[in-house]
Amino acid sequence: MAVIVLETVLYRFVLPTALLIGALIRPSFISIAYVIFALIGPLLGSIVSSAPIQRTLRVYFISVVLTAFLTSIAQLSYQIYESFFQPNVDEYTRTCNTSVLNFWLRQIGLIRIKRYSGFDTIRVVFPELLALAASLATTICCLLIHRSDSPRSSHSTTNVLPVRGNSGIIESGKGSITEAMILYLKKLSDVAAVLAVGLISIFQPCLLSLVYFVTFLFVATWWALYKPFQRHIFNTLKRVVISYCALHFLLLYMYQIPFFQTIIPGQSFFARLVGFVPVLYTDCNAWWSLNVISLDYWTAFANIIALLILYHLLIMQYSFTRYGIHRVYEACESTGSSIHEELLANDANSHSLGNLSLHQTNPFYPDHQEMATVFVGQGERKTMISSAFTVALSFISHHLHIFALIAMTFWAFLYHSVFGLVFIVEICIILVFKSTRVMAFQASPSLVAYVEFLLVAQYVCSMDVKHELPQSSYLELAGFIFASNRTAAFIALLTKGLLSLPLFALLHFHRKKYNCSAEADEREQIHGIYPTPGPISITGNESVSSQSVSAGVRVVAKYWIFVVSFVLLTISIHSPPVLYTVGFFISFGVLIFLLLSSFDCLRHFLYNYFTFLAIYSSVVVIVLYCYQFPTIPSIWQKATRLSDDWNHDIGLVNYRQEGDRGSLSVHLIGLVSLFVVIMLHLKFFNGLWCRPFFAPISNAADNDVAAETLEQRNFYAKIKHIVECLMEALWNIAEAHVAKLVMFILVIVAVNDICALNLTLIILTSIAVCVPAISSTVSMVLCLFISVFVAIRMVYQMHFVVEKPLPVYSKELICNSSEYTLSTTAYWLGFRKVPVIGNYVGGLIVALLALALQAIVMYRQQHKYLLSRTSAPPRGLVFPESNPKNWDTNLIDMIKFFFNYGFYKFGLE
Known part of the structure; x- marks a missing residue:
């Protein structure tokens, strides 16, 4: 076993690494042979202990040893020749540019040794030494030391038997995590291989890398169209890409030889278009050394390294999945095989990655x-x-359209152009319809075609031919972004490529549903019925999970309106205030007024209100987006003759001209977030939120008593009961004292910001205290007053309101003096210019939210009394069921008594 490991390490790692290192430290024609041998090695079969070395491996090892031996002899002979016939190194340096013989010898790889030059002294002969040592060690270990464990191994053949179970995977008697993960890794490796091919194409956009880019788009589009990819076709495509990777790397290496750099200069149009970038070069003044070009071409180094990595990864992935991902193949006395061998099972040719049961x-x-x-x-x-x-x-696939819309939004924000505007308009159109998922599926073919056009256009603009391509402001306005450097080109292609993946996946699932429906319809026409699916069993965990999901949806639907209100309020108080943010605040005030008027009124007008707000926010997004185009501001100013100050007050700001591009993304993200949360409410939560709820009342008391006897036996049920009682007590406390809290907040706001108009808050608060019967009317009047007051304060910050410095008080100043101006009157009323509008109107907004809180508490309590069919308790009582005559019966009755009547002695009253 140790021998096999050693042989594998020498064959798979040491030998190719030594050949590549030797070739890279001395680019020459001889080194091309080393590169070819290093690229051929991974294509050959593996070494196994149960069989002798394959014939192809023996030929490979012997060829490498002979080549390294012959080049070593040639190198040694040349060095001996130079040392005897031209011992003066200075003479060699003088004739470097003039001697044709020395020039071609250097291109071949025969370079004279210069003493006392450090590593450069042996650099010219080190490739031969390294290649000869590595090839000899590998050959001796693999050919002479290797022994087969089987005496008949030399006559054995390799039989690959496809084994298939009922499910496409070998049955092991019981489910295995290992088998599931192997199957998952095989499927994931196919995806990773395609993504790796796409990644290698964007390091150095050029004609040579265009092949990878086209391959990536082809495979992604084919997969998105839900076309079955036959395994043998996929394998053929992999073999083509593997062969092209080897050829691409060989061409890039050959260009590092000085001869080719002389024929095709690195800065020429042809070299930049094809993708030939000089990374290594030599100079006659220092012919013994090798220099590395360190320009802004880090992508050129990354491209070369990534090519080698992709080459080896594709070979390993091909070997891992060549026979399909749904089968396991048993090798009988396997000796390994080359990736160029044909598939042995004809059934593998008909196997499809997209087959469905x-x-x-x-x-x-x-x-x-x-x-x-x-x-x-x-x-x-x-x-x-x-x-x-x-x-x-399942969750991701069902909500994939959301990820696609988010990707389109980010594309439009990151790359501001007419192309991005198309995405914005498409998003608004898709979200308008009731079934967003269906509309996104139907729009996916056109979206994918549009995205592919944008990717191809960006790839062309990212090539290093910027000066040769036509450039104009209109092309930049349309979205043809020419890369300023190689880093910018790589980032642009990588970002757009990642953002395009959700759209390809969206089209894939759309075509999948369409094909499944078409096949079902065809079977219905043939057989008259749909195939009956197997029974779907719902376990207890799934039942609990579905109940939890339903409960979660109800909770989100109940509180989602608060999310919409928060986003709307956040946008409306953005500094500096402009007319469209004032419009958002007025909309927020209208929402609070509808809540205060009546809950039925709010539910009746909520859908129309949110529809208007969605249209308004989408119009603002599109207008702001279009106004960022370079020519739009001048066209708008010529048509309307409005000054820059007026445009700023409206909210029309070209952030590029202002030099603040980050603010555009902040503004647009806020507006789009508002549009999204509104559309989510309209599509998913509005029906649940506005639906009247009536709980069954019949036999409720009996059920509660029966349940209570059971709950007493369960500790968690007791805890739940205690929490519910505490929550109910808190709601009762809020009902009893929320009006006092609201009036207290109104007084604090008026006292903190003393002005004439805030006196209205004191007056209305006093009326509400004296006449509680009209408190709801007073709340509506307060809501109108505060909303108008805040809106006027926002408008006061705009340019057309000119504020002069206030006069300094003195004894000579009299009441009818001309020193009193409009500015002093505005300040007396409560208007002044401030740098941050949020702090200026924060107190009034808190008062507005307090009014909304009071309405929410009252509506909740009224709903509770309606469900329980009980009458509202007397005003101010927290525990109406508590008898004040029995306040000293126990501690709990005493606490309830103090909650009911303590505030009469020590409260605001």
């Missing part, structure tokens, strides 16, 4: 049942890991 083609079969076969075969026992992955994939 009969029940999977039923459009009515649940998505999570389809996902279950991703990790385990049909009929096998599910493990905890496979079940968890199945649930996660």
Whole structure:
């Protein structure tokens, strides 16, 4: 076993590494042979202990040894010749540029040794020494030391037997986590291979790398169209890419030879277009040394390294999945095989990655049942890991349209152009419809085609031919972004490529549903019925899980309106205030007013209110996005003749011209977030939120008594009962004293910001205290007043309101003096310019939220009394069932008594 490990290490790692290192430290024609041998090695079969070395491996080892031996002899002969016939090194340096013979000898790899130059002294002969030592060690170990364990191994053949179970995986009697993970890794490796091919294409965008980019788009599009990829076709494609990787690396290496750099200069258009980048070069003034070009071409180094990594990874992945991912192949006396051998089983040619069983083609079969076969075969026992992955994939696949819309949003924000505007408009159109998922599926073909066009256009613009391509402001406005350097080109392609993946997946699931429905319809026409799916058993865990999900949905639906209100309020108080943010605050005030008027009124107008708010926010997003285009501000100003100050007050700011591009993303993200949370409420939660709820009352008392006797036996039920009692007590306390809290907040706000208009808060608060019967009307008046007051304060911050310095008080100043101006009157009323609007109107907003809190508490308590069919208790009582005459019966009655009547002695009254 130790011998096999040693042989494998020498053959798979030491020999190729030595050949590549030797070739890289001295680019020459001789070193090309080392590169070819290093690339051929991984393509050959493996070494196994049960069989002798294959013939191809023996030929390979002997060829490497002979080549290294012959080049070593040639190198030794040349060094002896130079030392005898031209011992003066200075003469060799003088004739470096003039001697044609020396030039070609250097290109071949025969370079004279210069003494006392450190590593450069042996650099010119080190490749031969390294190649000869590694090849001799590998050959001796693999050919002379290796012995077969079987005496008949030399006559054995390799038989690969495909073994198939009922589910496509070998049955092991019971479910195995290892088998599930191996199956998952095989499927994941196919995906990783395609993504790796796409990644290698963007390190150095050029014609040579364009092959990888086209391959990635082809495979991604084919997969997205839900076309079955036959395994032998996929294997052929992998072999083509592997061969091209080897050729690509060989061409890049050959370009490092000075001869090719002389024929094709590195800065020429042809070299930049094809992808020839000089990384290593030599100079006649220092012919003994090798220099590394350290320009802004880090991507060139990364491209070369990534090519080697991709080459070896594809070979390993091909060997791992060449016979399919749903089968296990038993090797009888296997001796390994080359990846160029044909598949031995004809059945593998007809195997499709996209094959589905009969029940999977039923459009009515649940998505999570389809996902279950991703990790385990049909009929096998599910493990905890496979079940968890199945649930996660089912959730992602069902909500994939959300990820696609988010990706389109980020694309539009990161790359501001007309192309991004198309995404914004498409998002708004998709979200308007009732079934967002269906509309996203239907739009996925056009979206994928559009994204592929954008990716191809970006790839062309990312090539190092910026100066040769036509450039204009209109092209940049449209979205043709020319990369300023190689790093920017790589980041742009990587970002857009990642953002395009959810759209490909969206089209894949759309075509999957369409094909499944079409096949089911065809069977219905033939047989008259759909295939009957197997029984779907619901376990206790699944039942509890579904109940938990339903409860969670109800909770989210109940409180989602608070999320919408919070986002709306956050946008409306953004500094500096502009007209469209004032519009958002007025909308927030209207929402609070509808809540205060009546709960039925709010439920009746809520859908129309949110529809208007969604349209308003989408219009603002599109207008702001379009205004960032370079030519739009000038066109708008010519058409409206508005100054820059007026445009800033409206909210029309070109952040690129202002030099603050980050603010655009902040503004747009806030507005899009508002639009998204509104549409989520309208589509998923509005029906649940606005639906009237009436709990069954019949036999409620009997059920409670029966349940109570059972709950007393359970500790957790007791805890739950105590928590419910505490929550109910808190609601009762809030009902009794929320009005006092609101009035206290109003007084604090008025006292903290003394002005004439805040006197209105004191007056209305006094009226509410004296006449509690009209407190609801007073609350509505307060809501209107505070909303208008805050809106005017926001408008006061704009440019058309000119504020002069206030006069300094003196004894000579009289009441009818002309020193009193409009500014002093505005300040007396409560208006002044401030740098941060949030702090200026924060107290009034808190008062507005306090009014909303009071309405929520009252509506909740009224709903409770309606369900329990009881009348509201007297005003101020927290525990109406407590008898004040029995306040000293026990401690609990005493506490209830103090909660009911303590505030009459020590409270605000």
